[in-house]
Amino acid sequence: MEVYNTLTRQKEKLEPGQPGRVSMYVCGPTTYNYIHLGNARPLVVFDTVRRYLLYKGYKVTYIQNFTDVDDKIIKRAGEEGEEPLDLAQRYINEYFTDADALHVMRADKHPKVSEHITEIIELIQKLIADGYAYNVDGDVFFEVRKFPGYGKLSGRSLDEMQAGARVEVNEIKRDPMDFALWKKAKPGEPSWPSPWGDGRPGWHIECSAMALKYLGSGFDIHGGGYDLIFPHHENEIAQSEAAAKKPFARYWMHNGFITVNKEKMSKSLGNFFLVREILDKFPGEVVRFYLLSTHYRSPLDFDDEKLAASQRGLERLKNSYARLSEALAGTGADDGAAGEEERQFALKLDQLKESFEAAMDDDFNTALAIAVWFDLAKEINVYLNKFSPGGPGASPELLKQAEKLFAVFNRVLGVFKEDPSTGRVVLNENEDSGNNDLVDKLIELIVDIRQQARKKKDWDTADAIRDGLKELGITLQDTPQGVKWKK
Structure with missing residues (x-):
């Protein structure tokens, strides 16, 4: 690493x-x-x-x-x-x-x-x-020229820093670059007793x-x-x-900095955004995913569209995981005879785990790690697409392996919550469980109304319901076993 x-x-x-x-x-x-x-x-x-x-x-x-x-x-x-x-x-x-x-x-x-x-x-x-350090009537300063290594982190000499810095004017300091260790108490400010008099520490x-x-x-x-x-x-x-x-x-x-229209986000420029305000528009998982979508040392430019793009990306991951969970729930003991498809999928899972670790081992490259996570979602979908209803099923063991790998990626990146008892990823964490049950029942009711319209051959109403639900992020799938829906 x-x-x-x-x-x-x-x-x-x-x-x-x-x-x-x-x-x-x-x-x-x-x-x-x-x-x-x-x-x-x-x-x-x-x-x-x-x-x-x-x-x-x-x-x-x-x-x-x-x-x-x-x-x-x-x-x-x-x-x-x-x-x-x-x-x-x-x-x-x-x-x-x-x-x-x-x-x-x-x-x-x-x-x-x-x-x-x-x-x-x-x-x-x-x-x-x-x-x-030295005390001047209750103010204590660090004498920077006494420390020979000063400047080694920023890579500049003391004289260069002094020329380019906004140094507080303070005539009691021995050198303009000396900085405060202890500040003498002022009326109305919090203070503590010290050997140099009441005061408070410097930053x-x-x-x-x-x-x-x-x-x-x-x-x-x-x-x-x-x-x-x-x-x-x-x-x-x-x-x-x-x-x-x-x-x-x-x-x-x-x-690195966060920028807004290529300018550093700062209070002095008035272009900073409170996390609390952003969370009113986007879930925390989206904000975190956005912050990790660029390598940590690179600048990250902010706007709502980039957050919206992150939200769309998360939906792809959610849909893949939901599909994987559904497939796992439907597998039986006789499913998943070993074949070439299984060997290839198993190989892909091993390769993706290695790629993810290689990305994170290289100075915590979360942007590349997220790309590997999307590759995992793609491979899950490709594998599941090979199985049709009524035919041979997917391998339960491989599906469990894929689910575990998805959970590992998530545990490292911390995007979705997980169930502490099972380690499984929790989707739609922000939905209150009571409200979630109500929403599910309402969707089932709407789906039933659509089915009644289809029986009456009222295709316009049925299509309008399907399209309206799709706009709300709910997709319907008509299957021989009935209508399936997912958020």
Whole structure:
């Protein structure tokens, strides 16, 4: 398995620090609003990385934080007349609603900044003691020129970064590029006592303290969006390695931007889309499928039509799986004598499994893995098309093998939910079971009315019912055994 490491700017063989175990830290959202699609991409990407590592047999420790102490939270809380930590917790709760809709598994630990002030203060004290940080009347800064490796993640020298960066004007800093580790308390802002006076932590030190607490130095994968490379992750490396005197993380993974009309999605441009709003139009499974349809390091352009295309693609997978399930339910013990068709199908299934793993082993290429999933759906349909009603049946064992492979692909990509008791894929998850039963009964009633029209040779009414149902996504099939329908 190869991973593109931002630190070395090349693909590298994944070799965890502990054989059979992978430790991951992924930067979570700053919780002052509902998450937008740009926030959702790393959540889905690194959830999928985790899923595939689990599939490959690794034991994965997955940490994803919440930044619940930040300037943006304080500003938003002031606008809404709410305590900052209360507002942050409210949006943490809302985060889980959206993450659950996108089938993002809960992390092993979701640390919050507000619960790790002690660890943050201890890390800052260490940096001051070792000469990497300094206190100016209650504000503490990291002195970047004291750390010789600064810039190794972004690949730029300190002077280049200073020339191209928007650096906050602060005359008390020794160097414009020095960054805050601890901010002196201001009236009306949340603060905690420290050796330098009341205050709160800077953004970058928060992630270092939490990652080091739960994973220690030298953990395997640190993930986040491309926009975090500088300054956030660059600063994390500097302060963490200055304190620990050894590498912070072994592999750095960054997903590409989401763009709108080729422009980066951002709040400053006003072109960001909240996941909550998108979920009003499309199911979570469609949004997740769309986010995985492009390789994670590539930019992903957003518009409703691309989501609609993803929805159509999912329907193809659903229809194939539904057909497979129906065929399995109809097979008998005497079905499926071994023949050339069976040997070819069995060979195809083995090849598809290998192709899927090859795609994911190559830096988690979900776009190619999805293409293999469509190939599986096609091969299932081709195989089932070879059997006619009343003739020899399909092999139950091969159908079970195909169903299991479909479920494996889904478990890795996390698109559909699965039944935890059987491992089988669950389609139409968003339909309430009671409503689902009602819909089924209504369709049966409409089908019966159509059959009565056919008996009366009222072909216009029968055709109108069939066409109307088709427009609603319900197809009818007239067979010698009666009418069959499916969504």
